Every structure is written in structure tokens, then in C-alpha cells.
Amino acid sequence: MPRLLIITSTTRPGRIGTAVADWVLDLAREHGGFDVEVADLAEIALPFLDEPDHPSEGAYIHDHTRRWSAMVDAADAFLILAAEYNRGITAPLKNALDALYAEWAGKPVGYVSYGMSSAGLRAVEMITPVAVALGMTPLPDVVTLPLREVLDPDGRLNPGERRARGVHLLLEELLRYTEVLSQLSKRTNSSR
Numbered sequence: 001m002p003r004l005l006i007i008t009s010t011t012r013p014g015r016i017g018t019a020v021a022d023w024v025l026d027l028a029r030e031h032g033g034f035d036v037e038v039a040d041l042a043e044i045a046l047p048f049l050d051e052p053d054h055p056s057e058g059a060y061i062h063d064h065t066r067r068w069s070a071m072v073d074a075a076d077a078f079l080i081l082a083a084e085y086n087r088g089i090t091a092p093l094k095n096a097l098d099a100l101y102a103e104w105a106g107k108p109v110g111y112v113s114y115g116m117s118s119a120g121l122r123a124v125e126m127i128t129p130v131a132v133a134l135g136m137t138p139l140p141d142v143v144t145l146p147l148r149e150v151l152d153p154d155g156r157l158n159p160g161e162r163r164a165r166g167v168h169l170l171l172e173e174l175l176r177y178t179e180v181l182s183q184l185s186k187r188t189n190s191s192r
């Protein structure tokens with residue numbers, strides 16, 4: 001079964017990212033098409049890039065980079081939970097993307113975005129060129145969580161059935177992309 005890595009983008013105490021990750025993880029398990037793991041950037045706690053060589057060398061000297069490399073390398077597809085900070089990508093996510101290189105390539109990436117006025121879409125627009133530079137194939141559709149609509153008055157995340165269905169469709173699409181891209185990489189490798 002292909003492996004899906006769900007990647008959080010925020011690390012601050014009390015963040016909504018944790019509830020978004022729990023919601024998406026439950027839906028991904030229910031979907032059943034992937035072996036699912038969550039990469040919580042708060043737990044992974046990568047320092048700002050502290051490797052002497054360019055990540056394309058894969059010559060990591062720090063255990064934290066090696067552990068992150070192994071986690072990303074083992075995945076066949078990614079689902080980024082994209083929060084928007086100051087109309088853009090969050091610093092922990094950019095750092096986690098920059099830390100590696102070949103581990104991302106040839107794999108699809110989908111997004112569940114969240115935020116206030118644009119529901120995180122401006123962050124997605126900033127993540128996409130970075131993902132493409134790293135060789136990922138982004139899915140065109142995004143599931144968006146506008147925080148004014150998906151938070152109960154007590155602050156609990158409640159995205160509802162329609163958005164849950166959106167995540168299901170996103171996972172279906174991600175599975176199709178994973179199959180096609182893995183065939184492509186097999187063909188590319190055998191023609192070398």
C-alpha cells in the first residue's frame with residue numbers, strides 16, 4: 001500500500017494545526033487507500049537549516065536531518081496542512097522543505113489549507129512553486145478551511161460533512177497521481 005505523509009505547517013503552542021491534523025488523519029484512515037503517518041513539525045523540531053552541504057548532496061551530518069530524510073523518503077505522497085502566516089508560507093514548513101531535496105521528488109502533493117480571509121490559499125500559492133522546484137507534482141484542487149466558518153463558538157474545529165467529502169475526493173486524486181507517478185519513475189529508472 002502506498003504511504004501518505006501528512007505534514008503540519010505550524011508549531012506554536014495552542015495552534016489549530018493539531019486539530020486539523022487529527023481531522024485529516026481520521027479521514028485518511030477511513031479512506032483506507034494509504035498507510036498514513038503524520039509529520040508534526042513541532043515534534044520533529046528541525047533547527048533552521050544547519051547542514052554544511054546542499055541538500056541535493058544528501059550528505060547530512062546531523063541526526064535530526066537524517067531522521068527527517070528517512071521519513072520523507074519513505075513516503076509516496078504528501079498532504080500538506082497549509083496555514084497562512086502574513087499572507088504566505090509558514091517558516092517551519094519552508095525550513096522543512098528546504099532541508100531535503102531528492103526525498104521529495106517524483107511524488108504528488110495535495111493541500112488542506114486553513115486561515116482567515118483567504119482560508120490559507122495565499123500560502124498554498126507560495127508553497128506550490130517551492131514544491132515544484134523540489135520535483136513534486138501538486139494537485140490542482142485544494143480543500144480549504146475558512147476559520148470563521150469551521151470553528152465552533154468554543155473554538156473547536158468542526159469542518160462538517162461537505163469538507164470531509166472534499167478530503168475524501170482529494171485522497172482519491174492523490175492515490176491516482178501516486179500510481180501514475182510511481183509508474184513514471186519506474187520507467188525513468190529502467191531507461192537509465
Ligand SMILES: Cc1cc2nc3c(=O)[nH]c(=O)nc-3n(C[C@H](O)[C@H](O)[C@H](O)COP(=O)(O)O)c2cc1C
Nearest residue numbers: 010015016017083084085086087114115116117118
Ligand atoms: C504569525 C501569524 C500570522 C498570521 N497571518 C495571517 C494571514 O496573513 N492571513 C490569514 O488568513 N490568517 C493569518 N493568521 C491567522 C491564522 O490563519 C490562524 O491563527 C491559524 O489558526 C494559524 O494556524 P495555527 O493555529 O496552526 O498556527 C496569522 C496567524 C499568525 C500566528
